[in-house]
Amino acid sequence: MDSQSKIDKTSDDKNKDKRQGHHVMIFGASSGIALEFARPFAAKKAHFTLVARDEDKLKDISADLYTRGARDVSIVAYSLDSLEGSYEATRAIIKQTDAPDTALIAQGILGDNEELLHSPKKMEQMLQINVMSPVGIMMALEESMVVRGKGTIAVFSSVAGDRGRASNFAYGSSKALITAFTSGMRARLTKSGVNVLTIKPGMVATAMTDHLPRSPLMANPKAVANDIIKAITKHEAVVYTPSFWRFIMFIISHLPEGIFRRLKF
Amino acid sequence: MPTESxxxxxxxxxxxxxxxxxSDANDMSHWKGPVLAHGLGRSYGDSCLIKDGTLLKMSELNKLRHFDPETGRLSCExxxxxADLLTFAIPRGWFIPVTPGTKFVTMGGAIANDIHGKNHHRRGTIGNHITELELMRSNGERLxxxxxxxxxLFRATIGGLGLTGLILSCTLQLIPIESAWIDAEMIKTKGLSDFFEVDRKSDKDFEYTVSxxxxMAQGEHGGRGIFIRGNHAVGGNIKKDYAKQKGFKVSVPFDAPGFTLNKLSIKAFNTAYYNKQFAQMKATKQAFDPFFYPLDAVGNWNRxxxxxxxxxxxxxxxxxxxxxxxxLFDVIAKSGQGSFLGVLKRFGNIASPGMMSFPVEGYTVSLDFKNIGKKSSELFHExxxxxxxAGGRLYPAKDYLMSPETFQLSYPQxxxxxxxxxxxxxxxxxKRVTTRG
Structure with a gap:
């Protein structure tokens, strides 16, 4: 099956046609929600640039997207784990594939709070993947997308970033930075025509949560992806998905400190 | 919580x-004990369960691999x-060649049980339409x-109950369809001889037949039923019509109290169902879901x-x-343990490539029974x-009670x-059917 085109082929004339239409660029493309996010775009003949660490996974994803109608899929196997590296890689990718119409930054790891607190190495690695790399990617995307004056940068934060809780504040605080960073960048770009969407999912049934029981509170990745696409279409600023989390997090955020600190969740 | 079938x-x-x-299965050595793939858990008995080992949940390995719109060959994980296969295939004018009575089964599960459907007399089992499959063995070989x-290994894997290794992907030949509708007919049959006659007449002209x-009916009403037959309709706009068919779901969120289904309520249901249709024959245009998957509309109906x-x-x-x-029907009627669903279907003579495949030419009967312990097992053994x-056999995907002797005699292979x-x-x-005593 001739299903992946290497990035260096895209400058060929005969590939120009493939790069027409909506361009979706996904960082952390092997995350559970990213694939569900990409599928409806594939059905509308978008073309894709997918970045993730594992090439085998990228090949399987691109086969799925081609089968569903994607015009073209370029895959880049790259480990997104440093700020400068992610910045330079993103610039290089954009130079070859052009700036995206829609960019999704989806990489992230959850980690075990206790384990992270006792392992500076693991804590640093989590912050590299969840914070440093997305910041580097956003810096590079901003430069190229502002020039074109359109498009969306959608970034995964989390409901966990709304308030640091005893059970997962390491992960939560990494997402708090994303929430603040995307909020500020959105304000900065407001007149440029580029929207920045902050995505705040609750628990979603993906590989990230395989170790947790699949409870009714856990959302299905397809529903979450649909919420994100809807929010992009409507140029929204922040999307809670499923939407009931907006209400729950409003309450959690407004609990008086004296009560909140006694909660063990 | 343990997984339930x-x-x-x-x-x-x-x-x-x-x-x-x-690639998640490249190295199986770090899993605890023996392993078994588990799809959507629609097998009724214990063929999808494991003791003291690791269950591999497959339903999220669900990407498409390739589709050729000219030939209708689809490769998928x-x-x-x-359900997801049809959502992709139907708007493109293709349909799965063989479907069971629920669309909530995975392709891996369909292959492992070599599933059959209402068109067995025409197309055999799903195994007759699988052109290739990718199998991961525990020694690291990917074949x-x-x-x-x-x-x-191909023949062993079709109908092989997931025991020959981990099925990672497959390629199957779809069948072309023009319409999102089924031209269906329902015919009242007064008894088994009536059934045989309608069945014989329907064989040639209908893709799908089931009864x-x-x-519960005894004596002069014994073996009465409704014969259902259908063909894919022609014409219309398949894409638009299919979009219109989006079904809604009623789920059974709680377990019904045990007394809901007693002999009286089942008898009342069956009589009402039989009498619902007054005319001798009724022809309708049906959507896919109500024709193929009536029970899927009630999520968790097993509850x-x-x-x-x-x-x-x-x-x-x-x-x-x-x-x-x-x-067989006599014994069931007299036991009073029968159910909503008594299904009778004639299997044709198309042989499956599967070594352990269930269907052979003849009549298949399937019925639901409430599990009432000893009385159930006594009836089943009868x-x-x-x-x-009669020289028949039981379907492992449904079975929980057959003895090792019954299994080994009826599947000598x-x-x-x-x-x-x-x-x-x-x-x-x-383990149950291959261990004696």
Whole structure:
């Protein structure tokens, strides 16, 4: 099956046609929600640039997207784990594939709070993947997308970033930075025509949560992806998905400190 | 919480793992104990469960691999459900060649059980339409199996109950359709002889045939039922019509109290269902879901039987053993343990490539029973005796009660099949029917 085109082929004339239409660029493309996010775009003949660490996974994803109608899929196997590296890689990718119409930054790891607190190495690695790399990617995307004056940068934060809780504040605080960073960048770009969407999912049934029981509170990745696409279409600023989390997090955020600190969740 | 099968039998796995990528199974050595793939858990008995091992949850390994719109060949990962397959294929004018009575099964599960459908007389089993499959063995070998490559393993894997290794992906030949509708006809049959006549007449002109039998009716009404037959309609706008068919779901959120289904309520239901249709024959245009998957509209319908669960009995009576078929229905009617669903269907003579495949030419009967313990197993063993006498067999995907002797006598090829079973793979069913005493 001739299903992946290497990035260096895209400058060929005969590939120009493939790069027409909506361009979706996904960082952390092997995350559970990213694939569900990409599928409806594939059905509308978008073309894709997918970045993730594992090439085998990228090949399987691109086969799925081609089968569903994607015009073209370029895959880049790259480990997104440093700020400068992610910045330079993103610039290089954009130079070859052009700036995206829609960019999704989806990489992230959850980690075990206790384990992270006792392992500076693991804590640093989590912050590299969840914070440093997305910041580097956003810096590079901003430069190229502002020039074109359109498009969306959608970034995964989390409901966990709304308030640091005893059970997962390491992960939560990494997402708090994303929430603040995307909020500020959105304000900065407001007149440029580029929207920045902050995505705040609750628990979603993906590989990230395989170790947790699949409870009714856990959302299905397809529903979450649909919420994100809807929010992009409507140029929204922040999307809670499923939407009931907006209400729950409003309450959690407004609990008086004296009560909140006694909660063990 | 242990994984349950559709009949609410509880598994005893030590651990379970979601398989998201084909590469997740490259190294099986770090899993605890023996392993077994588990799709959407629609098998009724214990063939999808494991004891003291690791259950590999496959339903999220569901990506498409390739589709050729000219030939209708589709390659997909093994966890893709028939529901998702149809959502992709129907708007493009293609349909799955063989479908069971629920669309919530994975392709891997469909292959492992070599599923059949209402068109067995025309197209055989799903195994007749699988052109290739990708099998991961516990020794790290990843094999492409088909009728021309690794043929023996291909035949063993079709209907192989997931025991020959982990099915990662498959390629199947779809059938072209023009319309999102089925031209369906429902015909009242007064008894089994009536059924045989309608069945014979329908064989040539109808892709799909099946009959619902009122298993509570005795005496002069014995064997009465409704014969359902249909063909894919022609014309219309398949894409638009299919979009219109989006069904809604009613789910049974709680277990019904045990007394909901007693002899009186089932009898009332069956009589009402039979009498619902007054005319001798009714022709309608039906959407796919109500025609193929009526029970899927009620999510978790297995819960109406309460927490004790349900047992399903599905057997084949070979074609020349009509008297045994009659006796089977007699025994069921007299037991008073029958159910909403008594289904009778004639299997044709198309042989499956599958070594352990269930269908052979003859009549298949399937019925739901509420699990009432000893009385259920006594009835089942009485039915087993009739089936064995007739030279028939039971369907492992539905079974929880057959004895090792019954299994080994009716599937004599099991010893040959056992040579292809992967040493790391095991199921509660396989242990039960291959261990004596």
């Amino acid at each position: 559709w009949g609410r039998i509880k598994g005893q796995e030590r651990d379970s793992k979601f398989i998201h990528w084909r 093994a966890g893709l459900s028939i 492409r199996c088909s009728l021309t490559e690794e043929e023996a 619902w039998i009122d298993c 109406i039987y309460g927490s004790a669960g349900l047992l399903q009995y599905q057997c084949i009576i070979p074609k020349d053993r009509i008297e045994d078929l009659k006796q 039915l087993d005796r009739i089936v064995m006498r 099991w010893t040959e099949f056992a040579r292809y079973v992967d040493p790391l793979f095991e199921s509660m069913f396989w």
